[in-house]
Amino acid sequence: MPPVAGVRLATAAAGIRYAGRTDVLLALLDPGTAVSGVFTRSKCPSAAVDWCRARLKGSSARALVVNSGNANAFTGKSGRAATKLTADIAAKALQCAPGDVFLASTGVIGEPLDASKFAGVMDRLAADAAPGRWQEAANAIMTTDTFPKGAAALVRFGSKAVTICGIAKGAGMIAPDMATMLSFVFTDAPIAPAVLKTLLREGVEDTFNAVTIDGDTSTSDTLLAFATGAAAAQGIAAFKRLSDPRLTAFRKGFNAVLGDLAEQVARDGEGARKLIEVVVEGAKSKKSARRIALSIANSPLVKTAIGGEDANWGRIVMAVGKAGEPANRDRLSIWFNGIRVAHKGERDPGYDEAAVSTAMKKPEIALKVALGIGKGRDRVLTCDLTKDYIAINGDYRS
Amino acid sequence: MPPVAGVRLATAAAGIRYAGRTDVLLALLDPGTAVSGVFTRSKCPSAAVDWCRARLKGSSARALVVNSGNANAFTGKSGRAATKLTADIAAKALQCAPGDVFLASTGVIGEPLDASKFAGVMDRLAADAAPGRWQEAANAIMTTDTFPKGAAALVRFGSKAVTICGIAKGAGMIAPDMATMLSFVFTDAPIAPAVLKTLLREGVEDTFNAVTIDGDTSTSDTLLAFATGAAAAQGIAAFKRLSDPRLTAFRKGFNAVLGDLAEQVARDGEGARKLIEVVVEGAKSKKSARRIALSIANSPLVKTAIGGEDANWGRIVMAVGKAGEPANRDRLSIWFNGIRVAHKGERDPGYDEAAVSTAMKKPEIALKVALGIGKGRDRVLTCDLTKDYIAINGDYRS
Numbered sequence: 001m002p003p004v005a006g007v008r009l010a011t012a013a014a015g016i017r018y019a020g021r022t023d024v025l026l027a028l029l030d031p032g033t034a035v036s037g038v039f040t041r042s043k044c045p046s047a048a049v050d051w052c053r054a055r056l057k058g059s060s061a062r063a064l065v066v067n068s069g070n071a072n073a074f075t076g077k078s079g080r081a082a083t084k085l086t087a088d089i090a091a092k093a094l095q096c097a098p099g100d101v102f103l104a105s106t107g108v109i110g111e112p113l114d115a116s117k118f119a120g121v122m123d124r125l126a127a128d129a130a131p132g133r134w135q136e137a138a139n140a141i142m143t144t145d146t147f148p149k150g151a152a153a154l155v156r157f158g159s160k161a162v163t164i165c166g167i168a169k170g171a172g173m174i175a176p177d178m179a180t181m182l183s184f185v186f187t188d189a190p191i192a193p194a195v196l197k198t199l200l201r202e203g204v205e206d207t208f209n210a211v212t213i214d215g216d217t218s219t220s221d222t223l224l225a226f227a228t229g230a231a232a233a234q235g236i237a238a239f240k241r242l243s244d245p246r247l248t249a250f251r252k253g254f255n256a257v258l259g260d261l262a263e264q265v266a267r268d269g270e271g272a273r274k275l276i277e278v279v280v281e282g283a284k285s286k287k288s289a290r291r292i293a294l295s296i297a298n299s300p301l302v303k304t305a306i307g308g309e310d311a312n313w314g315r316i317v318m319a320v321g322k323a324g325e326p327a328n329r330d331r332l333s334i335w336f337n338g339i340r341v342a343h344k345g346e347r348d349p350g351y352d353e354a355a356v357s358t359a360m361k362k363p364e365i366a367l368k369v370a371l372g373i374g375k376g377r378d379r380v381l382t383c384d385l386t387k388d389y390i391a392i393n394g395d396y397r398s
Numbered sequence: 399m400p401p402v403a404g405v406r407l408a409t410a411a412a413g414i415r416y417a418g419r420t421d422v423l424l425a426l427l428d429p430g431t432a433v434s435g436v437f438t439r440s441k442c443p444s445a446a447v448d449w450c451r452a453r454l455k456g457s458s459a460r461a462l463v464v465n466s467g468n469a470n471a472f473t474g475k476s477g478r479a480a481t482k483l484t485a486d487i488a489a490k491a492l493q494c495a496p497g498d499v500f501l502a503s504t505g506v507i508g509e510p511l512d513a514s515k516f517a518g519v520m521d522r523l524a525a526d527a528a529p530g531r532w533q534e535a536a537n538a539i540m541t542t543d544t545f546p547k548g549a550a551a552l553v554r555f556g557s558k559a560v561t562i563c564g565i566a567k568g569a570g571m572i573a574p575d576m577a578t579m580l581s582f583v584f585t586d587a588p589i590a591p592a593v594l595k596t597l598l599r600e601g602v603e604d605t606f607n608a609v610t611i612d613g614d615t616s617t618s619d620t621l622l623a624f625a626t627g628a629a630a631a632q633g634i635a636a637f638k639r640l641s642d643p644r645l646t647a648f649r650k651g652f653n654a655v656l657g658d659l660a661e662q663v664a665r666d667g668e669g670a671r672k673l674i675e676v677v678v679e680g681a682k683s684k685k686s687a688r689r690i691a692l693s694i695a696n697s698p699l700v701k702t703a704i705g706g707e708d709a710n711w712g713r714i715v716m717a718v719g720k721a722g723e724p725a726n727r728d729r730l731s732i733w734f735n736g737i738r739v740a741h742k743g744e745r746d747p748g749y750d751e752a753a754v755s756t757a758m759k760k761p762e763i764a765l766k767v768a769l770g771i772g773k774g775r776d777r778v779l780t781c782d783l784t785k786d787y788i789a790i791n792g793d794y795r796s
Contacts, residue, residue, distance in 0.1 A: 042716070043727070044730070074740070075744060076742070076744035109715055109716060110715065215698070216717070216720065219715065299613075300791070305791065315507065317472040317507055318507060318615070321438075321441045321443070322439075329472065332442070347473075386788060386792075387789070389788075393703065
């Protein structure tokens with residue numbers, strides 16, 4: 001992944017919770033950086049989410065501080081104090097206003113976050129920050145993730161180009177709606193805050209909002225997009241209006257980064273061995289197709305069946321039925337990896353269990369459901385449910 | 399469990415799917431038996447559910463035929479034909495109208511049900527049927543259940559009494575709303591169909607509708623209540639109106655049977671090692687409390703934590719937050735088996751992890767959440783989520 005002009009990164013081990021690994025990320029942003037964000041819809045959001053929501057009124061950013069190991073959620077007054085202290089420590093080290101510091105925390109809920117630990121590392125982070133350190137950045141924000149997640153796109157405008165780079169972390173307590181994990185996307189494109197806001201809200205709809213691991217919505221879900229505007233130095237004019245024709249290309253690159261990160265999050269769901277794509281078509285509307293796709297993607301019986309490499313399409317029918325959306329049992333057709341197993345409400349006459357069994361052994365399962373009642377279509381990504389999910393989550397705090 | 403006058407039971411091994419066990423239950427009901435039922439809200443219900451819904455218009459019943467091993471769901475025209483054939487076979491053997499035969503099927507979805515297999519056993523079932531065979535009846539309808547489920551109540555009216563007996567089966571694909579599994583309740587009380595209907599609809603609300611195993615709603619959920627009226631021979635007058643003062647006592651016994659069966663279903667959830675009671679109080683309304691309780695009870699992260707004997711109350715906060723119901727993070731308090739672990743939005747100052755750890759080892763976990771914003775209260779039962787659930791459902795059809 002290439003550097004993004006105007007963004008410098010540094011990581012450190014502040015000893016928040018983990019030993020022997022980095023757990024703090026600092027992103028330094030050039031003056032004039034625009035920012036937008038989407039957050040969890042939880043009624044019990046983390047202190048960092050509250051902090052960012054309040055800061056977004058200003059729409060400009062100078063720094064992002066992320067820690068892993070502690071979510072600073074359900075920490076009451078001490079949680080609010082911790083966000084303020086973190087921002088003050090960063091503002092002092094970076095010589096900016098505390099209100100231009102954005103925060104995100106991920107990890108255990110309900111444990112007080114000792115923000116004073118940031119004081120010991122912030123000066124060095126500020127001094128060390130350098131462009132392009134995406135790998136280290138992605139590593140520092142991981143919790144139960146098994147691999148760091150990053151994606152990049154280059155969008156050309158004639159001989160000039162802007163860069164978009166993003167990182168993300170999963171891997172459990174992930175469900176729509178809203179950006180469903182921590183993710184940070186950076187670009188050097190000069191984009192007005194209002195335009196960035198719209199791009200982000202539209203972009204998450206079919207990417208992060210179409211991913212579910214376990215149906216459990218985090219208290220901390222945060223997706224922040226930063227546009228430093230540094231590419232203006234190349235002569236790229238500012239994107240001030242949504243009608244700007246150059247936005248078509250930019251949006252494509254931006255959404256590709258969001259989509260790539262979202263897919264990585266689904267692929268790395270806790271305990272996952274298979275990436276599952278659920279496509280629902282022929283629904284009454286896209287919204288209805290989304291609801292049915294999520295009902296399938298969140299069903300433990302569907303997910304365990306796929307984990308067991310069993311093309312148990314009866315459970316797909318169950319999940320369609322429980323979604324509560326318009327559906328006609330006798331028009332349903334279902335495919336696993338392109339093989340039709342059910343047609344018009346019954347087992348497909350040509351259904352060959354051996355062929356399907358072979359298809360089910362693949363690491364990626366494409367599940368398609370045709371409802372046959374309309375033109376609504378949607379797609380959701382998820383993963384299988386395995387004993388490892390239970391092991392990870394039955395013994396997370398110990 | 400005592401016999402219920404007017405009800406005779408018989409079971410047989412028809413070889414629907416299982417070997418070496420019974421898989422068909424016949425309940426013979428005396429003429430004049432009133433019937434009412436509640437069913438799955440799935441948009442893809444089984445053929446047997448369709449059959450019963452249509453038959454309930456008549457409100458009288460002579461027989462109930464239940465099979466395990468095959469749900470006769472998503473079986474299209476052949477499924478409809480199978481219900482008709484089963485009813486015809488039973489009607490012929492019992493010399494009643496096919497429309498007075500009620501049906502329920504449980505097991506794999508999507509496999510055609512060979513109803514002709516019932517022909518080989520129905521005459522003998524009819525001849526063998528005898529009162530009080532509850533244990534055999536409960537055994538014959540089991541699928542992944544680990545124990546047969548039955549409950550009984552005797553309701554006295556002076557020197558006379560009526561009996562209420564019920565059986566049920568779980569154990570996966572269980573979620574509200576509607577009666578969330580197969581369950582059949584019988585009484586000899588002379589109850590008018592309209593009264594029985596109301597008793598049943600009211601009775602399920604805080605019993606079967608307040609149980610969830612995995613949030614997956616079955617295509618086959620069926621709860622039928624039969625009132626033979628045979629106790630009229632003792633001189634017990636018919637219950638014709640909801641204003642009948644004797645209904646207070648009857649309702650108490652009836653609801654106790656429903657509640658007992660529902661608790662057994664939760665206790666025997668697939669892979670379950672712990673029964674979990676979720677009580678939510680201080681919510682805006684009972685309805686809101688129910689939604690929050692279900693959000694907690696259906697959360698895989700809450701269920702795995704309890705399976706791991708970890709008082710991870712942060713996940714309770716998460717589940718409250720994702721419910722979307724009115725809640726104030728800073729007023730929340732949480733108890734595990736009577737020990738308060740969180741208070742007013744923060745970790746309880748007196749929180750002793752060792753004491754809670756000991757409490758978490760118990761086979762029954764009472765989880766209480768106080769929201770502090772209203773007077774709404776509700777209670778839901780569920781179970782923990784273990785590796786055994788994954789094992790059972792990742793390898794169910796093989």
